[in-house]
Amino acid sequence: DIVMTQSPDSLAVSLGERATINCKSSQSVLYSSTIKNYLAWYQKKPGQPPKLLIYWASSRESGVPDRFSGSGSGTDFTLTISNLQAEDVAVYYCQQYYSTPPMYTFGQGTKLEIK
Amino acid sequence: QLQLQESGPGLVKPSETLSLTCTVSGGSIGSSGYYWGWIRQPPGKGLEWIGSIYYTGSTDNNPSLKSRGTISVDTSKNQFSLKLNSVTAADTAVYYCARHRVGARVFDYWGQGTLVTVSS
Numbered sequence: 506d507i508v509m510t511q512s513p514d515s516l517a518v519s520l521g522e523r524a525t526i527n528c529k530s531s532q533s534v535l536y537s538s539t540i541k542n543y544l545a546w547y548q549k550k551p552g553q554p555p556k557l558l559i560y561w562a563s564s565r566e567s568g569v570p571d572r573f574s575g576s577g578s579g580t581d582f583t584l585t586i587s588n589l590q591a592e593d594v595a596v597y598y599c600q601q602y603y604s605t606p607p608m609y610t611f612g613q614g615t616k617l618e619i620k
Numbered sequence: 621q622l623q624l625q626e627s628g629p630g631l632v633k634p635s636e637t638l639s640l641t642c643t644v645s646g647g648s649i650g651s652s653g654y655y656w657g658w659i660r661q662p663p664g665k666g667l668e669w670i671g672s673i674y675y676t677g678s679t680d681n682n683p684s685l686k687s688r689g690t691i692s693v694d695t696s697k698n699q700f701s702l703k704l705n706s707v708t709a710a711d712t713a714v715y716y717c718a719r720h721r722v723g724a725r726v727f728d729y730w731g732q733g734t735l736v737t738v739s740s
Contacts, residue, residue, distance in 0.1 A: 554730035602725035
């Protein structure tokens with residue numbers, strides 16, 4: 506199985522500042538034939554289901570504010586939240602969808618709070 | 621707007637079978653291009669994919685569940701279901717149903733989730 510490891514486990518950032526969350530996969534999730542990274546990011550708030558933010562490592566889902574951006578390739582990825590807002594307080598998860606046969610795995614989550 | 625809603629018992633006894641149904645509204649479960657899946661989150665822990673099904677009945681399952689899980693689809697009712705047998709306390713979790721795309725296999729629509737507790 507591809508193991509996804511996020512860092513840090515938690516972080517506190519001031520309103521208006523930038524938050525950076527990292528995700529590392531145990532093997533590359535870059536598919537050579539499509540030149541796409543099979544990596545997604547989700548936001549989860551208490552009592553709500555996860556919300557898809559980013560797929561293909563850097564493609565923003567429709568309706569997601571542009572202060573959310575994804576980057577990285579191969580095994581190392583980053584979710585950046587610029588101009589942090591109070592409503593961004595949540596746990597963030599990365600997910601790989603590279604495995605064949607399908608075996609979707611998530612990172613352990615990163616809890617984002619306001620400083 | 622696509623909506624998914626989980627239903628089923630909130631309490632299951634150890635060694636018995638957990639059964640949940642997801643009802644899809646606002647769209648057809650028979651649409652090509654989408655799988656329908658189950659994901660769970662134990663209290664205080666992360667997300668775990670359980671398995672997914674295509675409207676044709678083709679399934680993918682998480683091997684870590686050691687074949688305890690079975691996913692089925694009923695296109696006439698626009699529903700899909702999960703059965704997890706021989707449950708233990710470790711199966712206590714919030715269970716979500718979700719849609720994922722065939723291309724980018726990401727979960728783009730989710731149910732609200734239902735807490736299932738395994739306890740005698």
